[in-house]
Amino acid sequence: MINVEQRITAISELNIKNWMPTWADIRQCTGAMIRSTAVGFFLGLLPGCTPSVTTFVAYDLEKRVSKHPERFGRGAIEGVAAPEGANNNATSTAGFVPLFSFGLPTAPSMAVLLGGLMMYGLQPGPLLFAQNPQFVWAVIASMYIGNVMLLVLNLPLVGMWAKICKIPFYILGPIIVFCAMVGTYSIRFQIFDVWVMLLFGVIGYLMRKLGFPIAPKRSWRASWRRCWRRRWGRRCSCRRGRR
Numbered sequence: 001m002i003n004v005e006q007r008i009t010a011i012s013e014l015n016i017k018n019w020m021p022t023w024a025d026i027r028q029c030t031g032a033m034i035r036s037t038a039v040g041f042f043l044g045l046l047p048g049c050t051p052s053v054t055t056f057v058a059y060d061l062e063k064r065v066s067k068h069p070e071r072f073g074r075g076a077i078e079g080v081a082a083p084e085g086a087n088n089n090a091t092s093t094a095g096f097v098p099l100f101s102f103g104l105p106t107a108p109s110m111a112v113l114l115g116g117l118m119m120y121g122l123q124p125g126p127l128l129f130a131q132n133p134q135f136v137w138a139v140i141a142s143m144y145i146g147n148v149m150l151l152v153l154n155l156p157l158v159g160m161w162a163k164i165c166k167i168p169f170y171i172l173g174p175i176i177v178f179c180a181m182v183g184t185y186s187i188r189f190q191i192f193d194v195w196v197m198l199l200f201g202v203i204g205y206l207m208r209k210l211g212f213p214i215a216p217k218r219s220w221r222a223s224w225r226r227c228w229r230r231r232w233g234r235r236c237s238c239r240r241g242r243r
Contacts, residue, residue, distance in 0.1 A: 020155075020158065021077070025077050028077055028078065029077050029078050029080075029081040029082075031078075032062050032078040032081045032082045032085070033081050033082075033085050035058070035061060035062065035065070035082065036058040036061075036062070036081065036082040036083070036084075036085030036086040036089070037085050037086075037089050039054060039057055039058045039061060039082075039086045040054045040058065040085060040086030040087065040088065040089030040090040040094065041089045041090070041093060041094045042094070043057060043086070043090060043094075044089060044090030044091070044093070044094025044095055044106060045094050045097055045098060045106065046106065047098065047104050047105070047106045048106065049090075049106065050090075050107050050108075051086075051087045051090040051091045051107065052087075054086040054087060054089075054090045055082075055083035055084075055086050055087050056083075057086070058082040058083055058085065058086035059072075059079060059082050059083050061082070062078050062079065062082040063079070066078060090107075091107070091109065092143060092146075092147075093143070094106070095107055095109070095110045096110075096139070099113065099114060099124055100124055100125075100128055100129070100136065100139075101124075101125070101126065102124075102125060102126075103123070103124040103125045122135060180197060181194050181197065184196075184197045
């Protein structure tokens with residue numbers, strides 16, 4: 001809805017010819033990749049710490065340690081590498097450690113995987129490595145194979161995936177809403193879940209309009225004061241000027 005109000009035709013209208021990172025870009029974000037790997041792995045071990053939380057923490061950490069924090073939010077490659085590195089480590093590696101060792105799912109995806117394992121008679125826990133070593137090593141091997149397949153698929157097709165941002169928003173927007181509604185309904189097949197999704201979508205829209213930050217960086221009182229001044233301070237100043 002924000003994009004519709006601003007009459008944005010596409011998410012990105014830039015004409016970028018070279019989608020592949022250069023060696024200079026890789027050297028520039030090497031530190032960000034190492035730090036985000038540590039953040040994503042150790043935070044991914046905590047139950048309830050979803051991958052989206054690790055992305056915000058990694059981004060904020062990289063912005064704090066950067067010598068040029070003003071570049072973040074304007075295309076800094078470290079701001080892209082840090083959230084992606086933390087997200088990948090939290091989902092593909094760290095979440096399996098407490099799941100296989102103690103049977104504790106750390107994210108909704110791991111809870112679904114836990115249910116699938118129990119349906120096939122596999123009980124996650126310390127005995128899983130002793131009773132079903134073939135399964136455990138098969139999962140570990142699948143991670144290596146999956147990373148290789150990601151390289152094979154993503155590197156040649158990165159330009160095609162990035163061109164999705166050039167799709168007109170009046171086409172891409174309804175597709176996103178439709179997929180979100182179908183995905184929400186398919187979890188429990190209840191229309192109530194769809195209404196809850198739409199409700200929180202409206203709440204997110206209002207928070208975006210009022211200027212609330214996406215990640216909680218300040219207390220709610222400070223955010224509310226800042227939003228109040230932004231929305232009503234201008235009106236008060238305009239009225240004083242008219243008088």
